[in-house]
Amino acid sequence: MRQESGPAAVTLSTAFDAVHAACAPELRQQLYLLTGSRRRADRAVRRAFGAAWPRWRALTGAGDDPAAWLRARACEHALAPWRPRRPRLTLRRTVPVPGPEDPAGRDRALLAALARLSGPRRRAVLLHDALGLTPAEIAAEVESSTAAATARVAAGRAELARLVPALVGADPAAPEFGERLGGLLYRAAERACPAGRPTAATRRLRAGGLLRTAAGPAACALLVLAAAGAIGGELTGHPLVPLPPCTTGCGEQSAPGH
Known part of the structure; x- marks a missing residue:
């Protein structure tokens, strides 16, 4: 990205800071649900915004919304094969769920069940039930077919219904299943990653993105x-x-003998 000077640079950096302030807290919550780790969520958000800055003019051109690009890049970083902490193998067919008097324990049970899903299924369920994206929108974001996105959502829901029926319900096809799951995910993310947490300095993110x-x-x-x-x-x-x-x-060429 060619470095701007004067008012143009101020406009670009101001827009970047505004998008970061608006999107980073929610993106951190989403990635926490995806990974089960605040540290990995923070790192993926930083890397996504750092990668966005060198191409910021293109991402925001013609009124485009860079939020989807940032979310897709952050999810790729969070689910990269050399980063994830793989869930432990277990013989349990279900995940123990504490009672309603232990909301933190119920959050942990939900995250433990999510961790047993494959990365693509976990991402599809998160985008569909927590963010409200349609299968077509999910397919565009993850670069798959709509049929594949639909199948991943259905398979992820079915697995969660098997693992934590006391939380999400036993029938993944029930009309209220997605709304219940989305509410549980939202509250778990809010409790683990409050929106008021301080975020990384955007100047440092921009410098790191240019260096990389x-x-x-x-x-x-x-x-x-x-x-x-x-x-x-x-x-x-x-x-x-x-x-x-x-x-x-x-x-x-020199002549022979010269």
């Missing part, structure tokens, strides 16, 4: 140079030595 964007090409160039040096050393038995400058003119 610049680091990619630089790292690739260094890798190419290192590989070239290693190959040359193997072929000659000596480190590569720069050739002397051409003295016969650019692009011309």
Whole structure:
């Protein structure tokens, strides 16, 4: 992203700060439900906003709403295969659910059941029942077919109904199932990640995003140079030595004997 100066830069950074203030708290809550970890949720939100800043002009062009892009990128970071904490294998067919007098324990039971879903199913259920997206909207966000998104929601609901029927109900096809599940998810996220929690400084997020964007090409160039040096050393038995400058003119060959 070309760095702006003057009023244009102020406008871009102000818009970025406003979107961060509006979206970051809710996005953190959503990712907490997705991962079961506040730390991983915070990290995924930071990485998503950092990645958004270098392309902010394109994301906000023509009145576009960057919230969906930010959510998709944050979910990808949170569910990346080298990051998630995989749930422990258990022989229990259901998750024990405390009584209504222990709301924190009921939240933990819901999150434990969510953790047993595959990443794609967990994400689809979250988008559908907690955020209210349609299967077509989910398909567009996760880059799948509408049929696949519908199947993931149905399978995720069925698994939750089997694991925590005392919480969500035993019939995933019941009309009130999705509304009940969405309310449980919302309250669990509110209790674990209150909206008033301080967020990361946006100036630091913007700087980190620019550094990561610049680091990619630089790292690739260094890798190419290192590989070239290693190959040359193997072929000659000596480190590569720069050739002397051409003295016969650019692009011309010296005559034999010269």
